[in-house]
Amino acid sequence: MNTPAPLIEVEKLEAWYGKRRILNGVDFTVHPGEIRVIMGGSGSGKSTLLRHMLGLNRPVSGSVRLFGTDLATASDREKLEVRKRIGVSFQGGALLTSMTVGDNVALPLREHTNLDEQTIRIMSRIKLEVVNLGGFQDLMPSQLSGGMIKRAALARAVVMDPRLLFFDEPSAGLDPVVSAELDELILRLRDALRMTIVVVTHELDSAFKIADTITVLDQGNVLMTGTTAEVRAADNERIQDLLNRRPREVHVDADEYLQRLVGETE
Amino acid sequence: MEALTRPLGKLGRATAEALGGMGYAAMLLYESLYLSAFGWRIGQPLRLRAVLEQMRQIGVDALPIVCLLAFTVGIMLGIQFVSALGEFGAQSQVVIAVAKSVTREFGALITAILVAGRSGSALAARIGSMTVSQEVDALAVIGIDPVRYLVAPALIAMLIMLPLLTVFADAVAIYGAALYSAPALDITPSAYMLQTMSLLDPGDIGQGIAKSAVFALLITLIGVSTGFSVVGGAEGVGRATTRAVVLSICWIIVADMIFSYFLNR
Numbered sequence: 001m002n003t004p005a006p007l008i009e010v011e012k013l014e015a016w017y018g019k020r021r022i023l024n025g026v027d028f029t030v031h032p033g034e035i036r037v038i039m040g041g042s043g044s045g046k047s048t049l050l051r052h053m054l055g056l057n058r059p060v061s062g063s064v065r066l067f068g069t070d071l072a073t074a075s076d077r078e079k080l081e082v083r084k085r086i087g088v089s090f091q092g093g094a095l096l097t098s099m100t101v102g103d104n105v106a107l108p109l110r111e112h113t114n115l116d117e118q119t120i121r122i123m124s125r126i127k128l129e130v131v132n133l134g135g136f137q138d139l140m141p142s143q144l145s146g147g148m149i150k151r152a153a154l155a156r157a158v159v160m161d162p163r164l165l166f167f168d169e170p171s172a173g174l175d176p177v178v179s180a181e182l183d184e185l186i187l188r189l190r191d192a193l194r195m196t197i198v199v200v201t202h203e204l205d206s207a208f209k210i211a212d213t214i215t216v217l218d219q220g221n222v223l224m225t226g227t228t229a230e231v232r233a234a235d236n237e238r239i240q241d242l243l244n245r246r247p248r249e250v251h252v253d254a255d256e257y258l259q260r261l262v263g264e265t266e
Numbered sequence: 267m268e269a270l271t272r273p274l275g276k277l278g279r280a281t282a283e284a285l286g287g288m289g290y291a292a293m294l295l296y297e298s299l300y301l302s303a304f305g306w307r308i309g310q311p312l313r314l315r316a317v318l319e320q321m322r323q324i325g326v327d328a329l330p331i332v333c334l335l336a337f338t339v340g341i342m343l344g345i346q347f348v349s350a351l352g353e354f355g356a357q358s359q360v361v362i363a364v365a366k367s368v369t370r371e372f373g374a375l376i377t378a379i380l381v382a383g384r385s386g387s388a389l390a391a392r393i394g395s396m397t398v399s400q401e402v403d404a405l406a407v408i409g410i411d412p413v414r415y416l417v418a419p420a421l422i423a424m425l426i427m428l429p430l431l432t433v434f435a436d437a438v439a440i441y442g443a444a445l446y447s448a449p450a451l452d453i454t455p456s457a458y459m460l461q462t463m464s465l466l467d468p469g470d471i472g473q474g475i476a477k478s479a480v481f482a483l484l485i486t487l488i489g490v491s492t493g494f495s496v497v498g499g500a501e502g503v504g505r506a507t508t509r510a511v512v513l514s515i516c517w518i519i520v521a522d523m524i525f526s527y528f529l530n531r
């Protein structure tokens with residue numbers, strides 16, 4: 001059996017914010033059809049990795065290829081073609097607050113297709129139905145609850161029927177019931193629309209429920225990538241700490257600590 | 267030693283930041299002009315509707331307040347020139363003094379300061395809050411260039427509306443001066459206006475219009491670049507808004523001085 005070409009290839013990716021290195025040579029590959037969860041504690045670099053995959057940040061070294069296209073060297077045209085084939089739901093939803101929910105969902109269609117207004121309206125309503133927001137198209141984003149905003153953002157992300165969907169922290173800031181609904185929704189989208197989905201999360205329950213494969217990120221390093229069973233069985237100490245919600249052990253070196261307090265080190 | 271080098275270091279950093287800011291603004295200018303002209307070729311067309319909407323917000327909505335302020339400044343100039351020139355028995359020169367100072371200087375300046383306060387701050391606030399809430403990122407990944415969508419319409423609208431507002435302010439200010447000084451000069455306000463028109467050189471009005479185009483660039487670029495650079499949530503947006511207005515007004519006045527120096531020697 002020959003495997004199809006990967007949709008995402010990240011190689012030796014390094015990222016820095018100022019003098020701090022956030023990603024230390026991350027390798028990351030996603031094949032068509034899978035739901036991949038990027039899991040890691042808060043501050044481990046998940047969102048930074050995501051921003052690089054979306055072409056919002058430029059790699060300092062290493063490379064990111066989506067559909068075989070390197071975003072750092074692609075022309076504007078090529079980049080646009082890639083972006084028409086991906087959908088993204090940001091952590092806070094990132095709906096445009098100046099337009100209605102319906103117009104938000106319709107925005108990609110209005111910008112990238114020549115469909116007539118009637119068709120665009122029908123298509124965006126269908127996607128709102130898919131995320132259980134049928135009938136909410138005329139509300140403004142400020143009139144929606146947190147869970148509804150995420151679902152509306154999801155509708156906007158899938159309105160062009162992308163092959164690849166990114167989802168940053170679907171359950172952050174939501175109560176357990178609402179976040180379980182979102183998990184169901186993600187699974188349904190994969191089955192109904194045959195999408196490849198990358199989900200970034202720090203929620204263990206949610207991660208194991210939706211993932212086919214999990215990449216564990218810790219302090220900018222990939223600890224492992226494997227199926228949910230493989231990750232559970234991993235004999236890596238840090239992974240077991242994460243799974244059992246044990247805080248990282250802090251080793252304090254007295255001299256170094258003192259120096260840091262008085263500000264004598266970088 | 268440190269007491270001496272620390273302020274120097276600060277100054278150096280501030281200079282570097284200012285230069286970096288100018289570079290960034292220049293890049294935004296180039297990009298939005300390029301996208302306005304050729305964006306349609308790469309799937310980033312400038313939308314006429316967005317430009318018209320900005321023209322309404324920047325230009326039409328500002329008419330009442332521009333009118334009020336220009337009229338007031340006109341009266342104020344009338345008062346000053348009638349009394350100052352009267353001291354030398356040169357009251358006949360009031361008409362030309364008002365006409366030239368309004369068209370060359372005050373029309374453009376007053377309008378620009380007003381628009382900086384109204385629309386420059388609004389631009390910074392809108393783009394700033396969109397940056398903070400990741401709406402700008404969302405636009406980018408949808409395949410909508412944020413410069414094309416947010417900056418270009420504002421820039422084009424500002425470049426059209428600020429000169430128009432300036433000409434309007436010129437007319438209103440001169441009319442204000444006419445109402446005040448016509449009785450002192452023993453003529454009717456309409457005779458005053460006619461006299462103004464015969465005395466004014468197209469170059470005088472042109473000077474104000476040229477200035478206002480430069481002010482339009484300054485207001486837009488400062489507004490959008492402070493907006494895009496917002497960090498730190500809602501508080502950051504507030505700071506950026508204030509900063510955009512203060513910076514714009516400073517630059518407008520400095521640019522005005524440089525302009526006047528070279529155009530009126």
Ligand SMILES: Nc1ncnc2c1ncn2[C@@H]1O[C@H](COP(=O)(O)OP(=O)(O)O)[C@@H](O)[C@H]1O
Nearest residue numbers: 017018022040041042043044045046047048049
């Ligand atoms: N814009 C930024 N400027 C400076 N540091 C940042 C910025 N964004 C994130 N960081 C830092 O990078 C690290 C990783 O952040 P992030 O990728 O958001 O982690 P996660 O999404 O896993 O919580 C954190 O320590 C964070 O403080």
Ligand SMILES: [Mg+2]
Nearest residue numbers: 046047048169
């Ligand atoms: Mg994050």
